[in-house]
Amino acid sequence: QVQPVESGGGLVQAGGSLRLSCAASGRTFGTYAMGWFRQAPGKEREFVAAISWSGASTAYADSVKGRFTISRDNAENTMYLQMYSLEPEDTAVYYCAAPRLRYSGYGESPSEYHYWGQGTQVTVSS
16 A cells, blocks of 8 residues: 655746655555646646656656656655646646556556545646
């Protein structure tokens, strides 16, 4: 099992940057693919980025490609989302998640993930 905990959210002006962290307990963090999702008020939860358990492979939503970077440090049991050139449309609660199985691939649907953090609010002012 892995229990993710997000941090690093906050209020930032448009064009600014933030780095989100996702820390996970347990010694198996490095065996899980991980993903970032976000949910704005009144909208469905949407895929942002994902990274393989080794960190060798990543994927991004088109809306964040070129602005966000996902990475992980398995020795520190932590995953990151570096966000640049933030836009008001990026305002949402950001969640990190892991699939049910170790050594599995990552997907872009929330239904493919089993372990979820509590979320961290990101607000981008115009």
